[in-house]
Amino acid sequence: MLKGVHNGATLYCVDPRRSESAEWADVWLGIDVGSDIALANAVAREIIHAGLANQEFIRRATAGFDEYAAAVEPYTLDRSADITGVPAEAIRDLAHAYARADRAQLCWTLGITEHHNASDNVFALINLALLCGHVGRYGSGLVPIRGQNNVQGGGDMGALPNKLPGFQDVADDELRGKFEAEWGVAVPSTPGRHLTRMFEGIEEGAIHALYVIGENPAQAEADAGRARRLLDAVDFVVVQDILLTRTAEMADVVLPAAADWCEAEGTVTSSERRVQRVRKALDPPGEARTDREIIAALAAELGHSWGNPTAEEVWDELRRLSPMHAGMSYRRLEEHGGLQWPCYDEEHPGELFLHARLWDDPVTGPRAPFTVVEDEPPVDELTDEYPIRLTTGRHLDSYNTGVQTDGYRSPLRHVGRSGAMIDVSPEDALRLELADGDRVTVTSRRGSLDADVRIHDGLRPGLVFMALHYPDETDVNLLTIEAWDPKSGTAEFKATAVRITKLVA
Amino acid sequence: MTEVTNRTVTIRLDGTDVEVPEGATLLDACRSERIDTPTLCYSDVLHPVNACRVCVVEVEGSRPLVPACSRTVEAGMVVQTDTERVRHSRKMVLEFLGSSVDMSYASADVHGWMDRYQVDSGRYGPPRAPAGDRDERKAHAGHHGQVDGFTAETVAQPEKVDNALYMRDYSRCITCYKCVEACGEDAQNTFALTVAGRGFDAGISTEYDFALGDSACVFCGNCISVCPTGAIMFRSEHELREAGLWEPDEQHVTRTVCSFCGVGCNLDLHVQDNRIVKVTSPQDHDVTRGHLCIKGRFGYDYVQQLPDPLTSPIDEVLAAARESG
Secondary structure, three states, rough: OOHHHHHHOOEEEEOOOOOOOHOOOEEEOOOOOOOOOHHHHHHHHHHHHHOOOOOOHHHHHHEEEEHHHHHHHHOOOHHHHHHHHHOHHHHHHHHHHHHHHOOOOOEEEEHHHHOOOOHHHHHHHHHHHHHHOOOOOOOOOOEOOOOOOOHHHHOOOOEEEOEOOOOOOOOHHHHHHHHHHHHHHOOOOOOOOOOOHHHHHHOOOOOEEEEEOOOOHHHHHOOOHHHHHHHHOEEEEEEEOOOOOOOOOOOOEEEEEOOOOOOOOOOOOOOOEEEEOOOOOOOOOOOOEEEHHHHHHHHHOOOOOOOOOHHHHHHHHHHHHHHHOOOHHHHHHHHHHHOOOOOOOOOOOOOOOOOOOOOOOOOOOOEEOOOOOOOOOOOOOOOOOOOEEEEEOOOOOOOOOOOOOOOOOOOOHHOOOOOOOEOOOOOHHHHOOOOOOEEEEEEEOOEEEEEEEEEOOOOOOOEEEEOOOOOOOOHHHHHHOOEEEEEEEEOOOEEEEEEEEEEEO | OOOOOOOOOEEEEEEEEEEEEEEOOHHHHHOOOOOOOOOOOOOOOOOOOOOOOEEEEOOOOOOOEOOOOOOOOOOOOOOOOOOOHHHHHHHHHHHHHHHHHHHOOOOOOHHHHHHHOOOOOHOOOOEEEOOOOOOHHHHOOOOOOOOOOEEEEEOOEEEEEEEOOOOHHHHOOOOOOOOHHHHHOOOOOOOOOOOOHHHHHHHEEEEHHHHHOOOOOOOOHHHHOOOOOOOOEEEEHHHHHHHHOOHHHHHHEEEEEEOOOOOOOOOEEEEEOOEEEEEOOOOOOOOOOOOOOHHHHOOOOOHHHOOOOOOOOOOHHHHHHHHHH
C-alpha cells in the first residue's frame, strides 16, 4: 500500500483509531465503531447525487440499483456525520475521490468483519465498487486482506460447513456425486455447523465430541468464559496441535502435530489467492506427526485404508476434484513461485484479479446484485453503566492468542510498544485521572480484568483499545460479546461496552 | 493494462556490440554479457544510491568514470569495463574500505574482487587505535582530528548490543546506505536509520543514537538482509559466530511460506543441526522481494522449544537441537 502512496496514490483511511496506516493517509476518517454502513451508504448517496455513478456499468453489469438508490437516500451527509462521528465534508470528499478515480481499491480487514452485521458491512463496500465500476479491472477491486497464512486456503479446501473443496456446494447433487465417486463413500448433502453454531450445539446438548485441529477456542472465542464452560461440558475433546494450548489442556486426548509450515510438506494460499508450497525444513520433535499422517492413521482406525499418501498425492486428488485448482501441479507451483486461482489447466497462467466478466458487453453470467443494507449499531450498547467503547485488534509483533509469538523475544514488547495493556485517549485519561502505567479494572457485561494503562493519542475520546494476543495477562475475550453475524458466524470482537475504574494501590 | 515495450538499444561494451533493453543500466548490460562487475551498495531490490563507486566503468565522452549500477544505457554508448583507469579506481575503493573497515564478513564475491584488483590495504600502515568518540563526532561534523600519516584510520568502535534480536558492529560498516534505503522508502517505510556525521566520521545511526528499541525500529530485519559486510547482524548468527559454531557449509536452506499473516512471504530457513539459525527471503520472489516483518523474520522460536540461546551455553542449545531431531 505504501508503494502505492509513493507512486502517487491517494490513501483514505477509515479507522476508529489513528493507526499507523492512518498516519500515512491523505485523509483519516476517525469513525465510531460499528457505523461503517452509515458511512458507506452516505458515500453512495453523495456519489449518486453528484452524478458520479458509473451508469453504463450499472446498466450493463448489475442488478437492483433502483432499490439500492432508494435505500441510501435517507443517509444524508449530515445524518451520517451524526451516526459515524466523521465530518460531513470528509465523507463528501471521500465519495468524490473514490468515484472520480481511474482506479480505486477498497481494502479491509477485521474492522469490517468482526461485527454482528459483518456480511452487511462487506455488502456495503461491494455496493460502492459496483456503483463506480471499481471491480473486475486491473488496479481496481475489493480486497479483503487476510490475517492468517492459510485462511483463504482453508476455505478453498472446503473447511466450510456448506462447501466441498473448490467452493462446490454440498447440496448440489452433481458436484457432490463427483466427490462420492472419487472417495467411494456417501457425502452428507446437508451443511454442517460453523464454529459459532457448534458452540450452540454444545449448549443444546446436540454435540458430545469435538476434534479440534490447530485452533485455540478456549482463548480465541468471544466471551471466553462461556466458551470454556461449554468446552468443559463436552464429553470427549480431542485436540491436535503443535503446542499444549489452553484448549489442549482441557482435552481428553492430545495428538501432537508437526508444524505445517516447516516440519511438513504441503501448500498454503495467501490473501491474493496465490497457492504456494510449504516445505519441510526441520524434523518434528518427539512423537509429533504431520496432520496428514495423523488423519490417515485415524481413518485407518475407523476402518478406512487411505495408506500414507504424500502431500503431492493429496494435492493431485484435489486437482482432479476442484476445477479452479486443476492446473496447479507441484511442478508449476515451483516454477512460477505460486499460482493464483482460478487455474483451470496446465496452460492457464492463473488470474491476477477476478470478475473481469463484468466488463464483457453483454455481461457474461449473472449480473452482480446491489444489496440493500441498513445501519445497525453494535449489540453491546453504551450506557451510563458501560459508557466506553472497547475495540480489539493486533500488535505488529504478535499473532492471535500468542501461542506462536509469546516465546520469541520481541524488543517491541520489552519496551512497551506492544504487550498486554489498555490504550486510553488523552482526554479520557484526564477525565478518569489516569497516568501511564496506572492499573485499572475493565468491566463489561460479561466479565472483568485488570490492565495497565497506556495513554495513546491515536485513540479518540470514549474509545479504548486492547490487543488479543496476551490472554494469560489480559484475557480480553472475557469482556467481548459473542453476538455474531448470522451469515458469516463471526462474533462482534470489535465492539464491547466497558467501564474503567482506577485501582488504588 | 500498461503497454509492454520491448525496445532495445545497442551499445559497444568492451569492444562488442550488445543489444540491451531500453532503460536497462550498464550493470544490467554487463551482467547479460557475463562481465563480472563488483558492487557493494547496489541491490536488485533497492534504488541505487551511488555511494560506493566500486562498479565504475569508463564511458567514451564522459570525463569522470560512471557508476554502472545506475547509469542507463544510451544508443551508441561506448563502454570499457576493464581499463587501467577502471581497475585502478576499483582497487582504490576496495583498498580504502579494507584499510578502515573490518571486511571479514563480506561475501566471497567481495573477497574475490579484492584479490582480482590486488588490493593491499596493509600499505596504509597499521590500524590506528580506535577512536572512542565516534558517536560524539557524528553530532559535531568537522571536528575530525589531524591524521598522523603513518597509521591507518579505522571506523573501529564497540559493538552495539541493545536488544534481543539484532547486534550492530559499525566497525564493519562501509556506509553504503543500503540499510537506510531498506528501512526507508524502498521497503519498510520506518525511517529508523539514517546517516549521521560528515566525511570519515559519517556513520549509520538511529535518531539521537537511541537504542534500537527506543527508536522507530520495528525489527523487520530488512536492514540486516541487505547489509553487505555484517555490520548489522542477527543475534542468533552473531552468538554462533562468537562461539565458533557458525557452520554455513553445514546449513541447509529450505524455502517455505511464513506461518503468520496472509501476505504469503516466502522464507528461506537456514537450518543447522535441526535448528533454524537465520531466516531470509528470496529477493527474486514477487510477493515481497526479500523483505519481511518481525514475525516472519524472528517469530520461529515456537517450533524449536529449545534452551534459550541468549541465556544458555551454546553447546547446550546445539545438543538439544540435535536431540530434538
